[in-house]
Amino acid sequence: MSSFLFFLQSLWPGSSRFKPGFLFFLVAIPVLLGRTADVSAAAQVSATIDTQTLAVGEIARLTVNCEGGAPAQPPIIRETQGLSFIFNGQTDQFTMINGRVTTSRSYTYAVRPTQEGEHEIPPISIEIDGRAYKTNPIKINVVPPGKTQQPSDSVAFLRLVTPTTSAYVGESFPVEIQLYLRVQGEDLHFPQMQGEGFVYGPMAQPARRQAQIGNHQYRVLVFRTMAVPARSGQVVLGPAETSLVVPVQRRTGNRLGRDWFGMADDLFAPKQRISLTTETATIEVLPLPAENQPAYFTGAVGSYDMAVNVSPKEVKAGDPLTLNIQIAGKGPLDRVNLPAQKWGSDFASYPVKSNIETTDSLGMSGLVTFEQVLIPQSSALGEIPEISFSFFDPVEREYRTLTHPPIPITVLPGPAEGRAQFATRGETPASEPIEIRSDVAHIKARPGVPAVPPALWIAQPWFLALQSIPLALFIASLVWRKREENWGSNPAFRRRQQTEQTVIQGMDKLQFLAQQEEREAFFATTFRLIQSRLGALLNLPPHSITEAVIEKELRPDGVSPVLCDRLHGIFQLCNQARYAPAGNSAGELTALIPEIASLLEELRQTTLEKEATR
Amino acid sequence: MRTTAHFPLGSAPPRHGSLGLLFLCLLLAVCSSQILASADWELEFEEANRLYEQGQFNQAIAQYQALSQGQVSPELLFNLGNAHYRNGQKGWAIYYYRMALDLAPRDRDTRENLRFVREQVEQGFVSGSGGWRRLARVMTLNELSLLAMAAGWVLLGFLTAGNLKKDWRETSRSGAILTGILFGASALWLGTALLDRATSPDAVVIAPNVEVRYGPLEESKPFFSLNDGAEITKLDHRNLWVQVQDRHGRSGWLPRAKVALINWNELPSQLESFHPSRQNGG
Numbered sequence: 001m002s003s004f005l006f007f008l009q010s011l012w013p014g015s016s017r018f019k020p021g022f023l024f025f026l027v028a029i030p031v032l033l034g035r036t037a038d039v040s041a042a043a044q045v046s047a048t049i050d051t052q053t054l055a056v057g058e059i060a061r062l063t064v065n066c067e068g069g070a071p072a073q074p075p076i077i078r079e080t081q082g083l084s085f086i087f088n089g090q091t092d093q094f095t096m097i098n099g100r101v102t103t104s105r106s107y108t109y110a111v112r113p114t115q116e117g118e119h120e121i122p123p124i125s126i127e128i129d130g131r132a133y134k135t136n137p138i139k140i141n142v143v144p145p146g147k148t149q150q151p152s153d154s155v156a157f158l159r160l161v162t163p164t165t166s167a168y169v170g171e172s173f174p175v176e177i178q179l180y181l182r183v184q185g186e187d188l189h190f191p192q193m194q195g196e197g198f199v200y201g202p203m204a205q206p207a208r209r210q211a212q213i214g215n216h217q218y219r220v221l222v223f224r225t226m227a228v229p230a231r232s233g234q235v236v237l238g239p240a241e242t243s244l245v246v247p248v249q250r251r252t253g254n255r256l257g258r259d260w261f262g263m264a265d266d267l268f269a270p271k272q273r274i275s276l277t278t279e280t281a282t283i284e285v286l287p288l289p290a291e292n293q294p295a296y297f298t299g300a301v302g303s304y305d306m307a308v309n310v311s312p313k314e315v316k317a318g319d320p321l322t323l324n325i326q327i328a329g330k331g332p333l334d335r336v337n338l339p340a341q342k343w344g345s346d347f348a349s350y351p352v353k354s355n356i357e358t359t360d361s362l363g364m365s366g367l368v369t370f371e372q373v374l375i376p377q378s379s380a381l382g383e384i385p386e387i388s389f390s391f392f393d394p395v396e397r398e399y400r401t402l403t404h405p406p407i408p409i410t411v412l413p414g415p416a417e418g419r420a421q422f423a424t425r426g427e428t429p430a431s432e433p434i435e436i437r438s439d440v441a442h443i444k445a446r447p448g449v450p451a452v453p454p455a456l457w458i459a460q461p462w463f464l465a466l467q468s469i470p471l472a473l474f475i476a477s478l479v480w481r482k483r484e485e486n487w488g489s490n491p492a493f494r495r496r497q498q499t500e501q502t503v504i505q506g507m508d509k510l511q512f513l514a515q516q517e518e519r520e521a522f523f524a525t526t527f528r529l530i531q532s533r534l535g536a537l538l539n540l541p542p543h544s545i546t547e548a549v550i551e552k553e554l555r556p557d558g559v560s561p562v563l564c565d566r567l568h569g570i571f572q573l574c575n576q577a578r579y580a581p582a583g584n585s586a587g588e589l590t591a592l593i594p595e596i597a598s599l600l601e602e603l604r605q606t607t608l609e610k611e612a613t614r
Numbered sequence: 615m616r617t618t619a620h621f622p623l624g625s626a627p628p629r630h631g632s633l634g635l636l637f638l639c640l641l642l643a644v645c646s647s648q649i650l651a652s653a654d655w656e657l658e659f660e661e662a663n664r665l666y667e668q669g670q671f672n673q674a675i676a677q678y679q680a681l682s683q684g685q686v687s688p689e690l691l692f693n694l695g696n697a698h699y700r701n702g703q704k705g706w707a708i709y710y711y712r713m714a715l716d717l718a719p720r721d722r723d724t725r726e727n728l729r730f731v732r733e734q735v736e737q738g739f740v741s742g743s744g745g746w747r748r749l750a751r752v753m754t755l756n757e758l759s760l761l762a763m764a765a766g767w768v769l770l771g772f773l774t775a776g777n778l779k780k781d782w783r784e785t786s787r788s789g790a791i792l793t794g795i796l797f798g799a800s801a802l803w804l805g806t807a808l809l810d811r812a813t814s815p816d817a818v819v820i821a822p823n824v825e826v827r828y829g830p831l832e833e834s835k836p837f838f839s840l841n842d843g844a845e846i847t848k849l850d851h852r853n854l855w856v857q858v859q860d861r862h863g864r865s866g867w868l869p870r871a872k873v874a875l876i877n878w879n880e881l882p883s884q885l886e887s888f889h890p891s892r893q894n895g896g
Contacts, residue, residue, distance in 0.1 A: 187832070190823055196672055199702035202841065203823060230700060231669035334734045354733065440730055441723035443666055443696045447659035448687030453717075453878040458759045458804070467763065470770040477777035 043069035043128045047121065047135035049111065050207040051176060051222050053161040055143050056116055058211035058220075061088075062109040064135060069128040070105040077124055082115035082142065113142040155182045155246055158191065160238045160278035162227075168286045170301035171394045172201070172226045172332040172364050177240045177278065179221040180211065183247055186271070191223050191242040195280065197235035201226030201332070204361035226362045228332045232287040238280040245273050288392050294401045296339040299439060300391035302331015306402040308387055314410040317379045321409065323372040327389060330365040333358065337439075338370045341387055348375040379413040492539055496607070499536040503529055503600055510596065514589035522589050523577035526596055530570060533603040537610065547571040559606060566599055655681065659690065666693065671701040686881070688718035692727070699731055704843035705820035707731050709874040712818070713881065719751050735843035750803070750810035758804040765797035815845035817858060817873045824873075826866035830855035837866040848875060 044067045051060050062085065064075055070092075077085045088108040095102045113119065119142055123134040141163070161176040177191045193200050206221040229235060247269035288301070307326045315321050327336055333356045343349055349372060358366035374384070383406040390401040457463040487494050506529040513522040528542070535542035538553050550564050550571075573592075662677035678694045695710035711728040718724065753761070769790055776786035822842045827834035830852045840846065840860060849865060850857040856873055859865040874880075 196701075197669065200822075230671075230702075440696055440699055440727040443663055443693040444689035444723075445663065446689060447656055447681075448689035450655055450681075450685035450687050450690070452685055453881060454756055455878075457756045458808075463759070463763075467766065470767045470774070474770045474774045474777070477774040481777040 043067060043131070043133060045124075045126050045128075045133040045135050047124055047138055049121070049138050049140065050209055051161070051178070052139065052163055053141045053143065053176070054113060054211070055213070056113055057213065058113070059209055060111045060113075060140070061207070061209050062111045062121065062138075064107045064109070064124055064126070065104055066106075066126060066128060066133075067102065067104040069103075071126050071128050074107050075124050075126045077109060078122060080119065080122060082113055082117065082119050083121065083140070084112050084114060086110045086112070111140070113140065116142045116144045118142075154180075156180060156185060156244065156274065156276060158240060158242060158276040158278045160240050160281055162237060162281045162283070164283070165281075166284040166286060167229050168301055168392065168394045169229050169232050169288055170299060170332065170335055170392070172228045172302065172330075174362060174364065175200075175225050175227045175237070177223040177225075177242075179206070179223070179242065179276070180213070180218040181221070181246075182216050182218055186245040187273075188221075188244040189242050191240040191278075193225070193227075193238060193240050195236050195238055197229060197231055197233075197285070198227045198237060199230055201228070201363045224362055226332070226364050228335075229283065229285040232285045235283050235285045236280050237283050238278055240278045241275065243273055243275045245271050248272055289397075289399070292399055294388075294390035294399050296388040296401055297390040297392070297399060298335075298337040298339045300327075300331060300336045300389075301394060302329055302391060303393055303395065304329030304331065304336070304389070304391050304402065306387075306389050306404060308404040308407065310384060310407050310409065313408070314412065315376060316412045317376055317381075320373045320375050323374055323384065323387075325370040325372065325387060325389075325404075326367055327370070328367040331391070333363060333366050333368050336368045336391075338372070339389065341372075342385060343374065344385075346377055346381055347384075348377060349373065376409070376411045379411045381409070381411045383408045492536075492611075495539075496536050499532045499542075502532045503604075506532075507593075507597060507600075510593055511590075514593060515586055517584070517586045517589065519577055519584045519589065522584075523574045526570065526592075527574040529596070529600060530567070530574075530603075533600050533607070534567075537603055537607040547575075557610075563599075563602055563606070566595075566602075570596065570599060659693075663693065666697055666700070669700075671697045675701065682881075686713075686717070688714045688721060688724070691717070692721070692724050695724075695727060695731075699727070703820065704731050704735050705818045705874065708735070708843050708845065709818045709820065709876065712876050713878075715751070716754065716876075716878070719754055731843065732845075735841060746806055747810050747814075750807040753803075753807070755804070755807055755811065758800065758807050762797065762800040762804050765793055765800045769793040769797045815847050815861070816876045817846050817848045817856070818876065819844040819846065819868075819872060820874045821872040824868050826858065826860075826864070826868045828866060830857070830867040834867065838864055840868070846873070848873075 045065065046067075047062065047064050049060050049062050054060050062077075074087055074090060079085070086109060088110055090105060090107045093104045093106070111121070119140045121138040121140065123137050126133045126135070157180050159176075159178040159180070161178060162173065164173050167173055175193075179188075179191070190203050203223055203225045206223045209220050209222065211218045211220045227237060248271065304327050307328070308323065310321055310323050312321060325338060327338075336356075338352055338354070353371045355369045355371075356366060357369070358364075360366070386406050387404045388401055390399055392398075393400050487497070506525055509525050510522060510529075513525060531542040531545040534540075534545045534549060534554075538545070538549060540549075547568065550567050554564055554567070555561070658677065658681055662674050662681065665671075665674035665677055674697045675694065678690060678697060681690055682694070691710045691714035695707045695714060698704075698706035698710060708728065708731055711724055711731065714721065714724045715728065772786040772790040772793060776783040776790070819840045819842060824840045824842075825836040826838050826840055828837050838860070844860065846858040846860050848856055848858055851870065852867075854870045855867045856870050857865060857867050858873065
């Protein structure tokens with residue numbers, strides 16, 4: 001409860017006393033909401049420093065954090081040889097996540113080394129609610145002033161700081177890139193690590209501190225990232241590069257004026273972009289030992305703990321249960337993969353789902369949660385087999401295997417007993433064996449067949465045009481079929497089509513007969529053509545047409561008298577040729593052809609008009 | 615009747631014979647150049663693989679890229695993806711795995727590697743890869759186009775045959791129903807694949823901690839940041855900036871150089887844009 005009072009005090013620093021009813025009301029809110037605030041947990045203390053490598057004369061910031069409670073007085077840090085501490089102040093923080101309330105108070109101290117060498121900030125004793133706590137010791141490497149720094153008159157320079165000179169392949173270690181600035185910088189880019197042989201994690205937002213180098217006061221931005229060696233040997237780390245815009249320094253003889261009006265100079269001076277590069281560091285990267293490598297090792301390097309739970313613990317055969325495996329610790333979490341477990345035929349399994357939660361800004365520690373859904377196949381099963389996870393511990397320089405003992409479960413007889421139920425989730429098809437990958441599949445040994453990257457066919461004009469071929473054939477066949485069907489079901493239509501064909505052929509024949517001066521054949525053909533046209537007009541068989549139909553059918557039907565007279569004239573010519581043979585010259589016969597053609601055309605028009613009025 | 619052609623000695627050889635010989639020579643020249651080019655391609659590929667195995671990933675990438683000028687293969691793109699992954703460039707790895715899957719969508723190694731890298735980028739969350747999208751990605755768009763075209767042609771063939779001959783109508787009707795179903799299914803499949811392509815992220819962030827800004831200017835305020843390998847959708851472009859949308863629906867502008875577009879037309883420029891010597895190494 002005292003920690004909760006501390007929380008309230010942190011909200012309202014001036015009020016140290018609260019009425020019981022008001023307190024009850026504040027406590028009751030989360031309870032009523034079903035979210036009990038975690039205010040009774042034991043306090044936790046920790047100490048962190050913003051850099052572990054600094055030069056004599058520089059200042060680092062030490063933060064002592066108390067979570068879940070706070071001491072009555074700021075902690076007192078014992079002076080140690082080579083380090084001095086100055087209390088800078090305190091801050092309170094209150095967070096509520098999913099109903100879980102967390103309160104913390106941080107005390108900050110300026111740490112100034114006075115001697116070079118390896119130093120240690122001893123554990124800091126803190127008393128909270130009558131209980132004694134101690135922070136972790138912190139090691140600091142103090143280097144001689146100016147040893148790794150740029151000339152003291154540089155307005156900005158970059159340093160690469162690594163805490164180690166050797167590491168194993170896959171072991172993560174922090175890397176600091178320190179940007180020293182003596183002027184106002186703008187448009188600063190995040191430093192980029194160059195070189196090969198390391199995989200880098202995300203770069204955290206920079207911490208800030210002050211440093212005194214020579215006669216100059218510098219602002220220091222400390223960028224931190226995580227490096228993981230990818231191959232063994234003497235591997236060069238870095239350099240790191242960045243660029244920023246700084247004011248151009250003016251050479252003035254008035255030192256005092258420069259100091260007094262330096263700010264104005266920075267504001268109005270022309271600016272230029274400068275590139276900064278660090279020195280490199282050589283790291284001896286050791287390969288992981290080949291001997292004694294456990295079967296469950298999948299590449300994890302670091303220090304980890306494992307917790308396993310299962311829910312529900314009582315299921316029917318064929319129903320799923322979820323195995324939750326949590327691996328927490330320090331190391332590159334993306335290399336933590338659950339090794340393939342031996343489920344055998346007793347369990348069907350889904351693909352494993354994993355989730356990574358980092359607990360620091362560099363991603364060097366955190367929690368990897370694996371969710372494995374299992375389906376017991378038989379009611380005879382009484383436990384989930386033991387679960388193992390192996391990793392290489394670079395501190396102990398040996399492989400370690402964590403094994404969780406078998407978890408008892410109760411499997412009741414179920415309708416789906418004995419039937420494997422592989423679900424299809426993610427991208428693993430149901431029929432494929434489930435394989436847990438700990439790394440990417442190896443490169444292909446064969447280059448395959450080189451080809452120009454294909455265009456999308458469906459967007460190509462030639463592909464679309466190609467589709468018109470069968471479509472055109474189909475449409476043509478459809479038209480042909482309709483024509484055939486019309487031809488068969490409509491005698492008049494069929495007769496008209498036949499007439500058209502007869503007339504076209506007959507007119508050609510007339511030209512030929514006229515040139516040959518074959519008079520009888522010429523008029524016989526003319527007669528036949530007239531018969532065909534009149535047959536189509538009167539819907540009668542052509543051979544039944546005689547001159548008599550003119551008076552009997554055409555005139556009563558309203559055909560123009562002029563046309564009737566012209567028909568009489570042509571019939572008479574035909575009769576004369578048949579019954580009174582006499583010679584006609586080729587010129588005379590040819591002169592008749594236009595008249596015959598005109599008459600046939602007029603009969604065709606009359607036929608069409610008649611059909612239209614029907 | 616057998617006929618024999620006779621040509622007097624010393625006369626010019628027959629013209630069609632010389633043309634045939636010329637054609638044969640040309641054919642041999644083309645084939646031999648192809649064989650030599652293929653042998654060179656294999657040798658250079660092996661050299662790139664050797665560099666990869668030695669852990670010289672930047673050099674391996676440069677070698678693979680040199681091979682990618684003009685012609686590519688799924689295997690080459692896969693290896694490029696692996697080399698970038700080993701080099702710590704997850705964005706480039708995802709880009710090349712996706713390009714490889716565009717050519718060989720049923721390659722299990724590529725699918726698994728893509729999922730593996732995506733899980734690292736997205737910390738276990740991989741969106742837009744299940745259900746109908748999985749079905750849509752079984753075949754390439756060209757394979758689906760070919761399938762739909764073949765089914766359509768057979769369908770029209772049956773219909774045309776039924777039109778042309780009355781006796782065939784019964785048989786062609788049954789065939790047309792079956793192929794009609796096949797055509798409908800394949801057209802639907804093709805449509806699904808096109809929809810998948812249209813709605814999937816078509817760009818990958820290829821630099822760490824890229825700030826996405828409210829506008830296409832250096833002076834514009836940052837809106838949010840994206841990690842290396844984040845898959846995003848391109849909305850627009852202006853000069854050296856592209857407007858993108860992330861999977862949370864947030865949209866903003868980022869420099870064109872920090873994003874790779876999943877597009878075959880863009881492949882040459884993407885290859886140009888990546889110079890191993892300028893990148894972070896690992």
